[in-house]
Amino acid sequence: MEEFAAQLQKRFSKSTFGLKGERVVGVVVAYGGEVAWSDIFASGDLLDHYWPKTAAQLCRRAVARPTLRETASADDARGFLRRLNGRETQETEAGVYRWRETSEGRLALIELEALQPKPMTLHRLLLQRTS
Numbered sequence: 001m002e003e004f005a006a007q008l009q010k011r012f013s014k015s016t017f018g019l020k021g022e023r024v025v026g027v028v029v030a031y032g033g034e035v036a037w038s039d040i041f042a043s044g045d046l047l048d049h050y051w052p053k054t055a056a057q058l059c060r061r062a063v064a065r066p067t068l069r070e071t072a073s074a075d076d077a078r079g080f081l082r083r084l085n086g087r088e089t090q091e092t093e094a095g096v097y098r099w100r101e102t103s104e105g106r107l108a109l110i111e112l113e114a115l116q117p118k119p120m121t122l123h124r125l126l127l128q129r130t131s
Contacts, residue, residue: 004059009051023047026124028077029058033070035080037061040124081126084109106130 016024023044029037039054041047047054086104095116102109112123 004062005052005055008055008059012051012055027054027058028080029061030072030076031062033072033076034128035072035076036128038077038081038124038126042120042122046122084126 012027025042025044025047026038026040027047028035029039037058039050041050084102084104084107086102086107088100088102090098090100092098092115097115098111098113098119100109100111100113106129108127108129110123110125111121114120114122
């Protein structure tokens with residue numbers, strides 16, 4: 001599994017190396033032709049910090065799925081990133097943070113927002129539940 005994660009990290013670094021004046025702040029993941037997960041952070045520094053853990057999770061999920069030759073398109077990824085309209089649960093510590101989970105069918109969106117000094121989304125995780 002570690003070798004698979006190292007290979008994923010190497011491919012990711014190679015794919016994002018040439019960006020000029022831009023930072024990658026998240027990933028959208030597809031298994032075969034199905035977009036199944038996105039992980040977006042408030043900054044490239046946060047993504048860099050959590051990338052090893054994120055890459056390991058991606059590998060564990062990929063190994064558990066059947067091998068498919070289909071590929072998802074950029075339009076599939078954009079469609080996956082839409083706002084959900086479902087049941088919302090929220091927890092707030094006044095003036096500190098807001099944690100919100102929205103569920104729509106098999107999709108779950110989890111957002112963590114800092115409230116001070118001004119509201120800012122720190123992390124947005126969207127995933128397709130398998131069970």
